[in-house]
Amino acid sequence: MKPGKFITFEGIDGAGKSTHLAYVADLLRSAGRQVVLTREPGGTPLGEKLRELILHEPMHIETEALLVFAARREHLAQLIGPALARGDWVISDRFTDATFAYQGGGRGLPFERLEMLENWVHPHLQPDLTLLFDVPLEVARARLDAAREPDRFERERADFFAATRAAYLRRAHDFPERFRLIDSSRPIGAIQNELRAVIDDLAGQA
Ligand SMILES: Nc1ncnc2c1ncn2[C@@H]1O[C@H](COP(=O)(O)OP(=O)(O)OP(=O)(O)O)[C@@H](O)[C@H]1O
């Protein structure tokens, strides 16, 4: 059995990452891979209940960080771990880099505290590939305004998203072996051409 791989999609709200999830899943399926598409917070029945609270209920910032890791623990136990063990490819719309970006960068929680939780919840697992969809704040804001009713995060001010984006870019700088920075301000077709090349490369290695 060929081993599966773990791919995560990241970016500030409105960057355009979710637009490309099905496209990447289809590329992999066409290459003969079993693909599990999931998201955080969420991905399990309990995780989806926690998502509702995280996205809509006001709470202390440490409660928020603990809840995203609680949802993640369940996600790893019920879905991500078993899928990878079967040899499936897992694509997750956000994972732990989102916690470093939003709770660390945006909310200002110390990164060391988040690292403690990361080391507890998934000491040995990291994504094989993290696609970071990056856009200027104004582009993301304009896309969100045109798209839907905002949740608790999407109502945050520009300085929150500036700090979140900066934290993402710092993660990409610190972990260059697994991050791929995607300029998401381009037209969708141009982004998909780049994604096809990246995925062909990764699928060719496995
Ligand atoms: N490259 C692009 N050019 C123009 N519009 C885009 C592009 N990518 C996405 N959009 C549009 O921007 C909006 C937000 O896209 P999407 O939902 O994929 O963002 P997201 O990063 O997943 O946001 P969130 O994290 O908040 O769910 C959608 O209406 C989508 O059609």
Ligand SMILES: Cc1cn([C@H]2C[C@H](O)[C@@H](COP(=O)(O)O)O2)c(=O)[nH]c1=O
């Ligand atoms: C995993 C994770 C997510 N968040 C935030 C980021 C987004 O604003 C929402 C999820 O919404 P999306 O439309 O599905 O992207 O949750 C977070 O703050 N911390 C996390 O770890």
